[in-house]
Amino acid sequence: MGDPVSTEDATAQPVPGPDHAATAALGAVVGELHRRLRRAAGQHSNRIPLPEAQVELLLLVRAHPGVSVKDAAARLHAAPNTVSTLVRDLVTAGLLHRECVPADRRTARLCLTDAARARMADHERHRVALLTAALSRLPPEARAAVAAAAPHLTRLVDLLGPDPCPSPD
Numbered sequence: 001m002g003d004p005v006s007t008e009d010a011t012a013q014p015v016p017g018p019d020h021a022a023t024a025a026l027g028a029v030v031g032e033l034h035r036r037l038r039r040a041a042g043q044h045s046n047r048i049p050l051p052e053a054q055v056e057l058l059l060l061v062r063a064h065p066g067v068s069v070k071d072a073a074a075r076l077h078a079a080p081n082t083v084s085t086l087v088r089d090l091v092t093a094g095l096l097h098r099e100c101v102p103a104d105r106r107t108a109r110l111c112l113t114d115a116a117r118a119r120m121a122d123h124e125r126h127r128v129a130l131l132t133a134a135l136s137r138l139p140p141e142a143r144a145a146v147a148a149a150a151p152h153l154t155r156l157v158d159l160l161g162p163d164p165c166p167s168p169d
Helices: 007-011 020-044 052-063 069-076 080-092 114-136 140-159
Strands: 096-101 104-112
Touching (some): 020 114, 052 080, 052 114, 069 080, 114 140
Antiparallel strands (some): 096 104
16 A cells, blocks of 8 residues: 555645735835825825825824834834934924933933824825725725725735834833
8 A cells, every 4th residue: 555645735735925916016006005195185285295204203203102212213214313303304393392301311202293183183084085085986896895905904014024113112
């Protein structure tokens, strides 16, 4: 008699890897969707859009109020002097508060201003309205497919690596 073959070996089939072209297309379309929504929402709010680096810093501070400049630089994978420049510009624009820590005057904590919170909420409202309008122009089955993809896209974000804004230790 021949060698016994386990059921696992006999039924196992290789799992195909991701299609390179489809993966590249997904990355391109997600990036383009982000850019178009950001630009269109900025135009609808009648404000000059902020540079992407400033937006990233504001999002980080919203997620982690009181973050230090040093920690913000580490989380954004940016040089501390670059983040200091972003902070200076956002403080001047009235979008960030920079508060010194009494125990260590060299350490500053960052917090959003009311103006920044209002601007971010306004941007979110415009972005949602634009996306809702665009989705409404899709056929129902396409809208359902996009909605069904959202949790999987969220999982992809998680799989890309650690959040650039992890909780402080």
